[in-house]
Amino acid sequence: MxxxxxxxxxxxxxxxxxxxxxxxxxxxxxxxxxxxxxxxxxxxxxxxxxxxxxxxxxxxxxxxxxxxxxxxxxxxxxxxxxxxxxxxxxxxxxxxxxxSLGVNIFFELNAYLAKMMSNLEQYNVSMEEIHHTQKLDAPSGTAITLAEGIIEHTTYQDWQMESTGKHSIPITSKREGTVPGTHTVSYESDVDKIEIKHEAHNRxxxxxxxxxxxxxxxxxxxxxxxxxxxxxxxxx
Incomplete structure (x- = not known):
């Protein structure tokens, strides 16, 4: 080829x-x-x-x-x-x-978890993504894809950087060193926290x-x- x-x-x-x-x-x-x-x-x-x-x-x-x-x-x-x-x-x-093959499996896990959490209003979702300092866009495209997977299966309507709105998924973007990519999705209530995470070791x-x-x-x-x-x- x-x-x-x-x-x-x-x-x-x-x-x-x-x-x-x-x-x-x-x-x-x-x-x-x-x-x-x-x-x-x-x-x-x-x-x-x-x-x-x-x-x-x-x-x-x-x-x-x-x-x-x-x-x-x-x-x-x-x-x-x-x-x-x-x-x-x-x-x-x-x-x-x-x-990344692992990230695409992570997308599927994210969507499946969103379906399970869709009727549990006591949990609030948030997301964090960390990348190297040379990355030009924020939030990452991967974070946006994750947010879209949650929106599709829940009552969340959009995503926002650092949002505190009830129907917006807050995304925190960090740029640190040479980090190739870390994405964390969290569901948190008054009593506990559920979290899924993908961490790339390299490109x-x-x-x-x-x-x-x-x-x-x-x-x-x-x-x-x-x-x-x-x-x-x-x-x-």
């Missing part, structure tokens, strides 16, 4: 390393100074760029009939435009706020999940998620 990398920072380099180990080729490394992109050599593109660049990277790939895997967060205000373009061009896209899990998604999307058209890649949709 010939892979084009959009974004050649720490994640891009790790994706390259794992892709080569799995027998794939890197045919393009697109960064801010790249002038020419040869889409004809790519079987798939993987985007871990910046919020400002992601939309153009994704749309260009779709227009050139290259399936694209995007793990960049912070561009979702334009997500509906990408969906329409993907349908129009019969393209293929997988977007995930987090490609390897994110990179491996993106490469696995790129392998999976070959020969497919449509808009997919990691639930499709991991066959989680058939289990819930």
């Amino acid at each position: 010939n892979i084009g990398l959009f974004g050649y920072g720490k994640m891009g380099k790790m994706i390259e390393q794992l892709a080569l180990q799995r027998g794939h080729n890197i045919v393009a490394k697109v960064d801010v100074d790249t002038k020419h992109i040869n889409f004809s050599e790519m079987d798939v593109a993987i985007d871990f760029s910046t919020p400002d660049a992601a939309f153009n990277n994704i749309t260009a790939s779709i227009k050139n009939s290259v399936p694209i895997i995007s793990g960049t967060t912070g561009w979702l205000a334009q997500y509906d435009q990408v969906v329409e373009l993907c349908k129009e061009k019969q393209g293929a896209l997988i977007y995930a706020s987090n490609f 390897k899990g994110f990179a491996l999940g993106a490469v696995i998604a790129a392998e999976w999307i070959q020969g497919k058209t449509g808009i997919f998620s990691m639930r499709d890649v991991l066959n989680l949709s058939e289990r819930t």
Whole structure:
């Protein structure tokens, strides 16, 4: 499989390393100074760029009939435009706020716990996410996905940074050192506290999940998620 990398920072380099180990080729490394992109050599593109660049990277790939895997967060205000373009061009896209296999299992646990807690009004939910100081967006896309999973199954209506509103999920974002990513969801009452937590030890899990998604999307058209890649949709 010939892979084009959009974004050649720490994640891009790790994706390259794992892709080569799995027998794939890197045919393009697109960064801010790249002038020419040869889409004809790519079987798939993987985007871990910046919020400002992601939309153009994704749309260009779709227009050139290259399936694209995007793990960049912070561009979702334009997500509906990408969906329409993907349908129009019969393209293929997988977007995930987090490609880690463990985190995607965590998403499922979060949704299941929210269902169980939905009628227990004595518990208030809150969330904390911690990342390295170079992360550009806050809260993280993973935290937003977790919040959306809770909103879907409870009476909470939205999420807010540090909110104390009854129908808003408060999210605390911290930026510390080189932390690759820690997410904690808490339900607390006057008598006890229930907590689930995912802690990444390094970025390897994110990179491996993106490469696995790129392998999976070959020969497919449509808009997919990691639930499709991991066959989680058939289990819930």
